[in-house]
Amino acid sequence: MSKLAILKSRSLWRTLGVDIAAPLAAIGGLVLVGLTLDWQLWYVSLCSVLVLLIVEGIVVNFLLLRRDAVTVGTDDDRPGLRFGVVTLAAAALIAAAVLGYLRWTVPDQALEADSGEAVKIAVAVAESAATVSPANPDASIDKAAALMVPDRVSAFRESIGRTAAEMANRNIAVDAETLSAGVEALGPSAARVAVVMRSVQSVANQQVKQSIVAVRVTLTKRADQWMVLEMSPIHAR
Incomplete structure (x- = not known):
């Protein structure tokens, strides 16, 4: 060239x-x-x-x-x-x-991380609240209470604990498994998650009842940590 x-x-x-x-x-x-x-x-x-x-x-x-x-x-x-x-x-x-x-x-990235963490906490609380072990009915309640806002723990223990105690006295065990969970609403410091679980009740290792349970978990973010405010059932229309 x-x-x-x-x-x-x-x-x-x-x-x-x-x-x-x-x-x-x-x-x-x-x-x-x-x-x-x-x-x-x-x-x-x-x-x-x-x-x-x-x-x-x-x-x-x-x-x-x-x-x-x-x-x-x-x-x-x-x-x-x-x-x-x-x-x-x-x-x-x-x-x-x-x-x-x-x-x-x-x-x-922050939204995705918050979404994943909120769902993780909601599932943990929902499964713990729906699980009953006759040998130690307070174990699952304590696990759920550890992930809740401190000023809501007493009301949670009173409502869920009474039901768990009644089932434990009748020697009924309940196992809960999450089928699906998703964020319904998410903000910088508040979230609402829907959790659908399969609940299996049994007595002396004999299955007596199986049902689908859906709950709505409301969370708040405090000190960069998601915590549960309340949990309520989702009723089918």
């Missing part, structure tokens, strides 16, 4: 990369930042000015190409201009990526 062909090829790539791709990338980065910030009024004004300056730069570059057959990308006497254009474009794209990660990815 001749030296002239090499120079033409280099000029073409510089034109495409610096004079065309870089300004478009900068505009794209500014638009992405605007989307991330939900186009707040102050940024609309700032973005409009910056995009206008970039468009003016593109026009000036085109005029230089027609007049002097040289552009920012192909000007060997001013390499600093190329570096500045590429740096600004890269800065716009990096800013868009960082803001997008902080405002979209991080909250999504």
Whole structure:
């Protein structure tokens, strides 16, 4: 390949990369930042000015190409201009990526983590509350109470504990297994989870009753920890 062909090829790539791709990338980065910030009024004004300056730069570059057959990308006497254009474009794209990660990815990850933790706690409490062991009827209640808000434990023990004690006195064992569980509502500090369980009652290892039990568990987040506020049955309509 001749030296002239090499120079033409280099000029073409510089034109495409610096004079065309870089300004478009900068505009794209500014638009992405605007989307991330939900186009707040102050940024609309700032973005409009910056995009206008970039468009003016593109026009000036085109005029230089027609007049002097040289552009920012192909000007060997001013390499600093190329570096500045590429740096600004890269800065716009990096800013868009960082803001997008902080405002979209991080909250999504936190929401997914909260959802999983809330379901985990709700299932543990629901299964414990629905389980009765005649040998130690308080064991499952204690396990559930440990995951509840302290000021709701007494009421929980009174309601669930009475039923568990009655079954234990009749030597009835109850095993509960979660079939499905899902978040009905989720906020920064509150959640509501529906849990569907299979409940099996037995006496002396003889199965006496099997049923499907659905409960709604309400949770609150305290000190970055999900805790149960209350649990209520879901009645079929």
